[in-house]
Amino acid sequence: MSEHDISAPETEERQAPEPTKTGDNDVIIRFDDVYKSFGSHHILRGLSFDVKRGKVLGIMGGSGTGKSVSLRHVIGLLTPDKGRVEVEGRNVPDLTKHELGELRKRMGYVFQEGALINWLTVAENLSLPLKENSKLGADEIEHLVAEKLSMVRIPDAGEKLPSEISGGMKKRVGLARALITDPDIILYDEPNAGLDPEISRSINELMREIADESDATALVVEHRIECIETVCDEVVFLHEGKVLVQEPTQEFLRPTHPRLIEFLGPESRSSVSR
Ligand SMILES: Nc1ncnc2c1ncn2[C@@H]1O[C@H](COP(=O)(O)OP(=O)(O)OP(=O)(O)O)[C@@H](O)[C@H]1O
């Protein structure tokens, strides 16, 4: 089975420990010393970080540093060579196929590439997660689809095929699809990519609204500082396969580490204010 196979590996049923709960401080996602290589290409090299319930963690880092690879571990599309990737206290690679399926129903994933099904209309693409994961009737599904399309500001796109809409619109459909089940855990892979600044701003505000109004926990991979600033509570910066810096967003955007100043460039607060 390839690692990209969406179906989980068959593993034996086993008794999993109950997740440890500590009120608002529940750790929902934890990377613990994760290593991942592809052949001789060592991508993750001791990656560790936590995200607590209801928080939004930004992941920044240069191209090819393993940001998308990290997200794929959370949803069980990749397994670590070493270390643990825990969701709600349970190591994702240890979940049975059924358990992983149940977990995925509670997750929304905004893919970097959009990943819409080309032969289905936009509305059908959005309905799919609801048909698969809920017992809602056709009318309720139609209502939710219309609501989410309005939310991402493309109310009239329902009957179009993905090939008939722009890259930025596809991105917004991808976002609407990830959010349609009101997921507990949301993984955003470059939600701003391909969007013009005005649409980006409204999408970022929407992401922040979702964070404020729900208990959802999110990881946001993004290059754009405006997105990080609007949406994230905290940010990790990946470098050479591990976390170089993890800080609350406002501090992160006033970097002191030379590598980070170089990365954030003239947009970063430090270089503006110093
Ligand atoms: N399934 C795979 N097989 C082989 N190599 C892979 C696989 N998935 C990712 N890689 C490699 O791992 C590295 C990290 O990839 P990843 O997609 O996580 O980068 P990224 O940090 O998301 O970069 P970008 O900002 O460009 O999206 C890249 O060199 C990529 O080619």
Ligand SMILES: [Mg+2]
């Ligand atoms: Mg990526």
